[in-house]
Amino acid sequence: MPSRERSQPIRQLLAGVKGFRARYYERRPDSMKQLVAEGQHPEILMIGCSDSRVDPALLTQSEPGELFMVRNVANLVPPYQPDGSYHGTSAAIEYAVRVLGVSEIIVMGHSQCGGIQGLIRLRSGEAVQDDFVSPWVSIAGSALDPYIDQATSHVKDSEGSDHWPNVVERAVVRTSVDNLMTFPFVRERVEQRTLNLHGWWFDLGSGELWGLDTTTKMFALME
Amino acid sequence: MPSRERSQPIRQLLAGVKGFRARYYERRPDSMKQLVAEGQHPEILMIGCSDSRVDPALLTQSEPGELFMVRNVANLVPPYQPDGSYHGTSAAIEYAVRVLGVSEIIVMGHSQCGGIQGLIRLRSGEAVQDDFVSPWVSIAGSALDPYIDQATSHVKDSEGSDHWPNVVERAVVRTSVDNLMTFPFVRERVEQRTLNLHGWWFDLGSGELWGLDTTTKMFALME
Amino acid sequence: MPSRERSQPIRQLLAGVKGFRARYYERRPDSMKQLVAEGQHPEILMIGCSDSRVDPALLTQSEPGELFMVRNVANLVPPYQPDGSYHGTSAAIEYAVRVLGVSEIIVMGHSQCGGIQGLIRLRSGEAVQDDFVSPWVSIAGSALDPYIDQATSHVKDSEGSDHWPNVVERAVVRTSVDNLMTFPFVRERVEQRTLNLHGWWFDLGSGELWGLDTTTKMFALME
Amino acid sequence: MPSRERSQPIRQLLAGVKGFRARYYERRPDSMKQLVAEGQHPEILMIGCSDSRVDPALLTQSEPGELFMVRNVANLVPPYQPDGSYHGTSAAIEYAVRVLGVSEIIVMGHSQCGGIQGLIRLRSGEAVQDDFVSPWVSIAGSALDPYIDQATSHVKDSEGSDHWPNVVERAVVRTSVDNLMTFPFVRERVEQRTLNLHGWWFDLGSGELWGLDTTTKMFALME
Numbered sequence: 003m004p005s006r007e008r009s010q011p012i013r014q015l016l017a018g019v020k021g022f023r024a025r026y027y028e029r030r031p032d033s034m035k036q037l038v039a040e041g042q043h044p045e046i047l048m049i050g051c052s053d054s055r056v057d058p059a060l061l062t063q064s065e066p067g068e069l070f071m072v073r074n075v076a077n078l079v080p081p082y083q084p085d086g087s088y089h090g091t092s093a094a095i096e097y098a099v100r101v102l103g104v105s106e107i108i109v110m111g112h113s114q115c116g117g118i119q120g121l122i123r124l125r126s127g128e129a130v131q132d133d134f135v136s137p138w139v140s141i142a143g144s145a146l147d148p149y150i151d152q153a154t155s156h157v158k159d160s161e162g163s164d165h166w167p168n169v170v171e172r173a174v175v176r177t178s179v180d181n182l183m184t185f186p187f188v189r190e191r192v193e194q195r196t197l198n199l200h201g202w203w204f205d206l207g208s209g210e211l212w213g214l215d216t217t218t219k220m221f222a223l224m225e
Numbered sequence: 226m227p228s229r230e231r232s233q234p235i236r237q238l239l240a241g242v243k244g245f246r247a248r249y250y251e252r253r254p255d256s257m258k259q260l261v262a263e264g265q266h267p268e269i270l271m272i273g274c275s276d277s278r279v280d281p282a283l284l285t286q287s288e289p290g291e292l293f294m295v296r297n298v299a300n301l302v303p304p305y306q307p308d309g310s311y312h313g314t315s316a317a318i319e320y321a322v323r324v325l326g327v328s329e330i331i332v333m334g335h336s337q338c339g340g341i342q343g344l345i346r347l348r349s350g351e352a353v354q355d356d357f358v359s360p361w362v363s364i365a366g367s368a369l370d371p372y373i374d375q376a377t378s379h380v381k382d383s384e385g386s387d388h389w390p391n392v393v394e395r396a397v398v399r400t401s402v403d404n405l406m407t408f409p410f411v412r413e414r415v416e417q418r419t420l421n422l423h424g425w426w427f428d429l430g431s432g433e434l435w436g437l438d439t440t441t442k443m444f445a446l447m448e
Numbered sequence: 449m450p451s452r453e454r455s456q457p458i459r460q461l462l463a464g465v466k467g468f469r470a471r472y473y474e475r476r477p478d479s480m481k482q483l484v485a486e487g488q489h490p491e492i493l494m495i496g497c498s499d500s501r502v503d504p505a506l507l508t509q510s511e512p513g514e515l516f517m518v519r520n521v522a523n524l525v526p527p528y529q530p531d532g533s534y535h536g537t538s539a540a541i542e543y544a545v546r547v548l549g550v551s552e553i554i555v556m557g558h559s560q561c562g563g564i565q566g567l568i569r570l571r572s573g574e575a576v577q578d579d580f581v582s583p584w585v586s587i588a589g590s591a592l593d594p595y596i597d598q599a600t601s602h603v604k605d606s607e608g609s610d611h612w613p614n615v616v617e618r619a620v621v622r623t624s625v626d627n628l629m630t631f632p633f634v635r636e637r638v639e640q641r642t643l644n645l646h647g648w649w650f651d652l653g654s655g656e657l658w659g660l661d662t663t664t665k666m667f668a669l670m671e
Numbered sequence: 672m673p674s675r676e677r678s679q680p681i682r683q684l685l686a687g688v689k690g691f692r693a694r695y696y697e698r699r700p701d702s703m704k705q706l707v708a709e710g711q712h713p714e715i716l717m718i719g720c721s722d723s724r725v726d727p728a729l730l731t732q733s734e735p736g737e738l739f740m741v742r743n744v745a746n747l748v749p750p751y752q753p754d755g756s757y758h759g760t761s762a763a764i765e766y767a768v769r770v771l772g773v774s775e776i777i778v779m780g781h782s783q784c785g786g787i788q789g790l791i792r793l794r795s796g797e798a799v800q801d802d803f804v805s806p807w808v809s810i811a812g813s814a815l816d817p818y819i820d821q822a823t824s825h826v827k828d829s830e831g832s833d834h835w836p837n838v839v840e841r842a843v844v845r846t847s848v849d850n851l852m853t854f855p856f857v858r859e860r861v862e863q864r865t866l867n868l869h870g871w872w873f874d875l876g877s878g879e880l881w882g883l884d885t886t887t888k889m890f891a892l893m894e
Contacts, residue, residue: 055257240693252683526759563762
């Protein structure tokens, strides 16, 4: 596309790439040169949400090479289902664990998640017309079971409160971490203590990060 | 998990979150406050690779709120397949286009892509034992058809050359852009000129960005 | 100088400028455009040390336009001496206060300050051969008076301890703040409560920032 | 000062320091640890203006440890004058050259410099009432001699044009570089080719950087 036809957002992204190149290829070329010569060796697989406000690399002030990343709607991990279909998230988990040998997997949820709001509407019986979002977020449908009566009433009664969505967002992180354990190659490494699983939940309003205690299954504020 | 048991990479990520909070919640709180109060309004959906070296937010020097993001192995878009199964990438595309109303979709490929190397080995007949990576990258299998004899010989004959992988990486970006057009809600907006599709390929070795000319189907260096 | 003759450090600085231009003139041009059109309106005058490790803009994560800055050896403020000679630091203070109308002046000292080490050697009677450093740091000579016997013995006896230098570094910040009050146009505004003076001391080893309580004249850790 | 009394700009600076500490002491502690253990070894002395819009560390995307820095009004270097008075800029030059052994000195001027505007008013005969700024900028008074008739008419006639100030700003950079050569310890090293002098001028409006050709004494756009 000729330059004059580029939209403003695209032109600004290209300026960003120019700045990246100045910084990582000319100003301080060592780390990128090494990443090119030796390949990537990230220690962490991060499974985050597609939401533009919670970019995990920005949120953790990471540099190129540090985080192998999956981002999908609502940071979901489907259960292990090796049926030959297209499973993007599962493929990334397999690549990170079996090829790259990461030692940490972090599921990063967050408050005010649009995907979770879709899930709540779905479970409250609201009519939904979409092709992919509803089937996708239904991965976490069972996460709502313990709360479902409450859910229905909450969603109908207390519009504007964000307490209930936060409960669901955290439950979904828990489900994703549980689903990770259904992958044999994950479970094996967790049991051998060469792989750690983490569930995080970022509160967009306050900037606080909460972590799942994998023993008690409760979230606590991380220092 | 008590603090003393945290691994070094995890402690460093938490320090990064602390720095993010200092910067975006205390030092310059305006943009994040606005993103929380008004919700996200990104203009761009970026579909990038999970590779840790090509984080699209870093590569384009973006800020929170700018890029709605999918990241999967080899930046693949599956064809439109509304069968009720779990389609993470398709769900994100649907959310970005139908709910958020983005005006640009960028498929961002890159050189030295491990997923593409897997695809090449797969198509060259190499025995592969995995559950998800091979089925996933086979989305782009047809991208290799025009080159397939060449592929076999290349992969067997010219170890060390990276020319052939680059050809495939670019062909895969082309396939992903083509597959985007199989989504009715994408095609409709492209035809109405309210949505633009872009195929980019980042050369990790040189830092150069190449762009797909959607008319000629050829890649050219972007300024 | 033709490009091929530029040294490596210079080439890297130029790459940095290229990155700055990409970021502040193309990627996010709004703030720089405004600073050009409307001129500078910093609220803060920072008087810092020339030491390369304690750049105040980096240390406070500032953006262009925020800090009017003096940097000299040992962050010294000379006493008010309007004798027509060249007084660079006094000129900057005058410009910041009378022309720009800043509301805060911060004197930023730090640990492991080479200028202060020179002052200590000077006061301990060591023979010194320089043209400018010794006369310059002698501005703060009286800061050592309360400690001077102690100084001599300390410097001779306790090689390796960094306690004594820190005492002096803080005393020098105190002296600089006191000297600020000898400028009539500073004193006037402080008494009218339109200008605040601050003395800070940054501990390079720990990253902690200490602040001078202008009432008790003691330094305390800042949150 | 108790926390509740801190002004907004001060609270934001403190948040910046918190972010710096998170980044340089916890997230990526290696470089700062080394700078503390081994001391500073900058290769460059930068002599820049106090103007808040042209912070040299930001402008060159530098990291702690890279630039030994002087900042004063109008980036002036006084002539060598070892008379025992307080010469802050000369002391920093001496420390950088004789103690630290820098290999490059850069004088960094810029457009829209308030100090230079003061100098122009002064030389055009305008009555000026200040204690320090006029004497200080008069260091560069002789820089205007070749232009002085022109100056008077320009300043009186062509309000709004910024051409003439730019001519003066560049002449002042030239004077500062010339004055550097009056310092015996500078001249000696330049003649031995162990020290390089540079004159730069940054155009705030366009973001372009111009460099002084020390042979022709003319400024040219740097790539």
